[in-house]
Amino acid sequence: MKRVAARPENAHQARMLTMLRDNGPLSRAELGDAGGLSRTKIAIEVGRLVELGLVEDAGPALSRGGRRSTMARLAPDLRFLGIDIGATSVDVALTDGELRVLDHVSQPCDVRAGPTAVIDAVVGLAAKLRAERGVQDLFGAGVGVPGPVSFRDGAPVVPPLMPGWHHVPIRDLLSQELGCPVLVDNDVNIMAMGERQAGVARGAEDFLFIKIGTGIGCGVVLGGRLHRGVSGSAGDIGHIRLSDDGPWCACGNAGCLEAFFGGAALARDATVAAKEHRSVILSERLAAGHELTAVDVGIAAAAGDVVAIELVREGGRRLGHVIAGLVSFVNPGLVVIGGGVAGLGHTLLAEVRSVVYRRSLPLATENLAIVLSELGGLAGVVGGARLASDIVFDEPRHSAIGMQ
């Protein structure tokens, strides 16, 4: 019989747990600073957190004058899971309470194999990590999936890349299997929060995380929180129109960003170039018998192939036009570019920057940085653990997680 891990009992305890997660060990005095609590009340609340097994003492604090305070830290056995269900692989990571990745496993897994196979794979990887590390209680798990999610229901909604997953209650299924609260979100949202927790967007309040994979999506973080929109579809930028006479898109319109650029579009354009013998490298790789992907374009571009470089630059220019519009609209402090195709790296980044700094208004770009993702493949699992901890460490009044 699995035990249910303890949770904070009130807003003061929730705030203290979040502070300890984000800052590491703190003195009792520091824990009280933001809450306006008396010394006695701080001692009571920290005492309860210790009794609940969420916090432990960590020796005497440096004196701030007056009576010496005692340090507190998150219990070292707090464990979260970050789960990243990708189109072709599953990643699971185990973190401690401060969201440091203790262990990380990955396995190829086609999301089109359907919910049963994929959830089995996730549960298997989680069990492996728990067994290896002797983990009894999980405090929470956060799951990213490559498609639109009803955040409230914890289930995908008509996800184009995930046939058979519509309305599958991933949250509830995994919550039962793992014995802890589970949160499910779109993978781009999860990756954005991962970069904010431990990557290049650390502590950023207003930023955009652009994921370029097979398609293109955007995590929108405003005021330090994910903006999901009224139907949970915010950030779906792959179908923003670039022109009326572009290639047809899977969505039924012509000229969408995704129809021009992204992993699928690059693969298509590279294949055409190879077949027309416009690129020696791409033709050779196609003749060698494998389907071309964005990875081949990256390899060809790195080898100086002019056609491949032009594909990357033209894609970056188009992506830049869309980002420029978003920057004028949102006025963020930072834009992070991640996802598999971001591996095209600095050629892509240079083109995006050039367009954005030219097209967006000076006031909006004055304090704007545009950078590549720092966490790469770990962004999803770190973000999953972060979102799980946000909700587990919050007061017990949320409906977006299982185990209520």
Added chain:
Amino acid sequence: MKRVAARPENAHQARMLTMLRDNGPLSRAELGDAGGLSRTKIAIEVGRLVELGLVEDAGPALSRGGRRSTMARLAPDLRFLGIDIGATSVDVALTDGELRVLDHVSQPCDVRAGPTAVIDAVVGLAAKLRAERGVQDLFGAGVGVPGPVSFRDGAPVVPPLMPGWHHVPIRDLLSQELGCPVLVDNDVNIMAMGERQAGVARGAEDFLFIKIGTGIGCGVVLGGRLHRGVSGSAGDIGHIRLSDDGPWCACGNAGCLEAFFGGAALARDATVAAKEHRSVILSERLAAGHELTAVDVGIAAAAGDVVAIELVREGGRRLGHVIAGLVSFVNPGLVVIGGGVAGLGHTLLAEVRSVVYRRSLPLATENLAIVLSELGGLAGVVGGARLASDIVFDEPRHSAIGMQ
């Protein structure tokens, strides 16, 4: 010597004032509901608000069982000012604590006349309203200006339509003249909050307010609050790119939305059509000796002039493409179209709707309404009063207002 009006002393009092503003009279029991306060503590806080002159008793409440509660309401002499400095006119309105417009005056005034002349006009109108209504204490004033504003400094920043206003401390100047806290913001932001307070966006949590005047701007309301961005320039959508080969824009790029559509672009296109004798009505109006504006296009379109109708439809189509992208990105519940050119009305609205519902993703438009502004010219003054009350009714810890 002007008296400084009282302000709430703590978060409980602030919350109660906001509840009374938005709901009208409430019982003491209702005032306590959201705050988790004991009966005694509610009585103490309401008592303080009565002593401060911010609240008054309003007779016995309907019984909810148990001891009968007493109703409270905002003091009937609370007064806010909403000030809308437009490109060619100044509007000032006096409201009560629940933000009902008690009186509204307007006067033609060219913002290019510079700060001294315009601020004198505002102060004159405000003095007139106060004298007529016998108003001693103003609780706050909110001011909209037609250009980018540093919200923190309460001053315009390089505003293109307001020569001579760069860094003019409007907030501090008006705060001194009016003897109350003053808040300054971009006119589009102010109008958005006006529609949320008393117009078609009443109570909407996530919506966009698109203002089509000489230029085009957008107020972005997320989670019920204005999103201003890191430099205060959020919502500047007039320079989003529609194509590379469009007309040149004042910003130095080609193909911006504003270069295609908006009051200035309509005036330009109408003048060309009139000179080329493609439209009888427009040619006659030009020959009659006045410069053509968007108003002439509206009159010609209403009279069935094909060229004018086509200008409106083509503009609406382009505006629709930009809004479609924003809808995919933000996933709002509502888009409100306002500003002078919105007077083109239903032809424009139909075209915008058609494009947005076709181009945005189904998940994003499922719950989306696109409507015309309800308040029209009053949106700015109501929004100004609303933002002033937000800050005056909040705890005394803000830096974005004068009189600290």
